[in-house]
Amino acid sequence: xxxxxQNPRHKITKRGQNVTFRCDPISEHNRLYWYRQTLGxxxxxxxxxxxxxxxxxxxxxxxxxxxERPKGSFSTLEIQRTEQGxxxxxxxxxxEQFFGPGTRLTVx
Amino acid sequence: EDQVTQSxxxxxxxxxxxxxxxxxxxxxxxxxxxxxxxxxxxxxxxLFTLYSxxxxxxxxxxxxxxxxxxxxxxxxAPKPEDSAxxxxxxxxxxxxxxxxxxxxxxxxxxxx
Numbered sequence: 001x002x003x004x005x006q007n008p009r010h011k012i013t014k015r016g017q018n019v020t021f022r023c024d025p026i027s028e029h030n031r032l033y034w035y036r037q038t039l040g041x042x043x044x045x046x047x048x049x050x051x052x053x054x055x056x057x058x059x060x061x062x063x064x065x066x067x068e069r070p071k072g073s074f075s076t077l078e079i080q081r082t083e084q085g086x087x088x089x090x091x092x093x094x095x096e097q098f099f100g101p102g103t104r105l106t107v108x
Numbered sequence: 109e110d111q112v113t114q115s116x117x118x119x120x121x122x123x124x125x126x127x128x129x130x131x132x133x134x135x136x137x138x139x140x141x142x143x144x145x146x147x148x149x150x151x152x153x154x155l156f157t158l159y160s161x162x163x164x165x166x167x168x169x170x171x172x173x174x175x176x177x178x179x180x181x182x183x184x185a186p187k188p189e190d191s192a193x194x195x196x197x198x199x200x201x202x203x204x205x206x207x208x209x210x211x212x213x214x215x216x217x218x219x220x
Contacts, residue, residue: 096140
């Protein structure tokens, strides 16, 4: 257990629905990342926060995706109008050493 | 473009049979190279960070080495509990973040 928690652990939704994931990091680390991982692939970078500031967004992050980190604490990742291609494991990381267990999203 | 290639894609070993996993990388300027272990359905578990060519790090049966173009993860006398996917990632200098660029991993199976 790295101390980084993610909720929910699993989410099944229908195409077109909105979903929101939460990441609770280890409080003393100010760098927070979101990655996406599909089966048989390595994680791909989505976005990065330093404290509450979102400093970089991957081109993978379409306008249907939004992330926030209010007050530099927990972070949320929202996907609007989900598509089947959004099915993946969504990982949160507190700097490079501490990854959360991930949220597995299945879009039907 | 920064890139990481891992080989082999899958490796099956007998318990006690030592071997090495390869991670080749192309990066504009290497800040660090990371190795992780990932069990099915879980997040990556950090193993090592290497920063410069010639550097080596060890942890139990694992030893990671780094050159200017590749890194090796040596597994000595593996046990079935070492079975997992091993991921390599690089972090480059420059840009606003320290984002990691991952390879696709090596799936290791150690049979008793």
